[in-house]
Amino acid sequence: DADVTQTPRNRITKTGKRIMLECSQTKGHDRMYWYRQDPGLGLRLIYYSFDVKDINKGEISDGYSVSRQAQAKFSLSLESAIPNQTALYFCATRGGTYNEQFFGPGTRLTVL
Amino acid sequence: KNQVEQSPQSLIILEGKNCTLQCNYTVSPFSNLRWYKQDTGRGPVSLTIMTFSENTKSNGRYTATLDADTKQSSLHITASQLSDSASYICVVSAVNNNDMRFGAGTRLTVKP
Numbered sequence: 001d002a003d004v005t006q007t008p009r010n011r012i013t014k015t016g017k018r019i020m021l022e023c024s025q026t027k028g029h030d031r032m033y034w035y036r037q038d039p040g041l042g043l044r045l046i047y048y049s050f051d052v053k054d055i056n057k058g059e060i061s062d063g064y065s066v067s068r069q070a071q072a073k074f075s076l077s078l079e080s081a082i083p084n085q086t087a088l089y090f091c092a093t094r095g096g097t098y099n100e101q102f103f104g105p106g107t108r109l110t111v112l
Numbered sequence: 113k114n115q116v117e118q119s120p121q122s123l124i125i126l127e128g129k130n131c132t133l134q135c136n137y138t139v140s141p142f143s144n145l146r147w148y149k150q151d152t153g154r155g156p157v158s159l160t161i162m163t164f165s166e167n168t169k170s171n172g173r174y175t176a177t178l179d180a181d182t183k184q185s186s187l188h189i190t191a192s193q194l195s196d197s198a199s200y201i202c203v204v205s206a207v208n209n210n211d212m213r214f215g216a217g218t219r220l221t222v223k224p
Contacts, residue, residue: 004155013198035214042201042214043156090155100146101212103155 003027004104011014012110019078021107023091031094033101034058034066034072035093036087043090049074115139116204118215129192133218134186147176147187148201150217156201156221158222159187192222 004025011091013019019027023032035043035058044057047066065077067068078085091104120132137145144163148156160169160176162185168177173190189196202215 036117040121040216042216044214045212092155098161100158101156103157105155106153 004091004093004102006089006104008107008108009105010108012112013081014112015082017081017111019081019109021076021089021091021109023076023103023104025072025074025091025093025102027093027095027102028071029093029095029102030071032075033092033094034064034076035090035092036060036085037090037106038087044099045075046089078109078111081109083111085095085109086111115213116202116215118200118202120218121146121216122219124221124223125192127192128195130133130188130190131220133187133189133200133202133220135187136214137158137183137202137204137213137215139204139213141207142180142183143205143207145175145176145178145185145205146203147174147185148203150199150201152198159200165204189220192220194204194222194224196220197222211220 007022033048034046035041044060046064049055049068052068067075089107092101094101117138121199125131146161147159162178168186169182175188178185199217199219201217205212
């Protein structure tokens, strides 16, 4: 089984809808991250969390919110989706001997 | 301006040939640099990580170099295989910085 899972893998929605992307991990890492990836750009950090009680804004947090329900779960919400939020979204954990990041498979979100 | 610039943007080579991908960064103060491989439709997977004191690190047919003075890194792929077709992403972390700066990636295509 994958260590970092994301649901859904693909989602098409309309402008103004509320969307939640979910991430679960079995690596036992405290640190979790949400990124978005756009063509021609590097991954950009939306939010990150160092534990259940710790939530931090990243580079591009406007229009997004997150919830850390448990050590293993970190969800990303778009309260009112807009077309420029169309992107590939990745969840990641960080930890281990080399403090590496481990990425989920991604969620492709399209906002019409 | 992105703090991590990669070149070329894309590259096509024949199977069995070698290639070198470049990464220049301005992230400071430097902590470490990682190269990731991202297959289409998947999350990035770590290939190598180098700290300030390391000049080179190998992982099979992948060899990364780092020149912290000129703030440049390269990823050399030897005897390329079709499965090397992917995007290669350079990621640089700063000391005491909780996020990492991602390059836009180099899209490598290996043709038979």
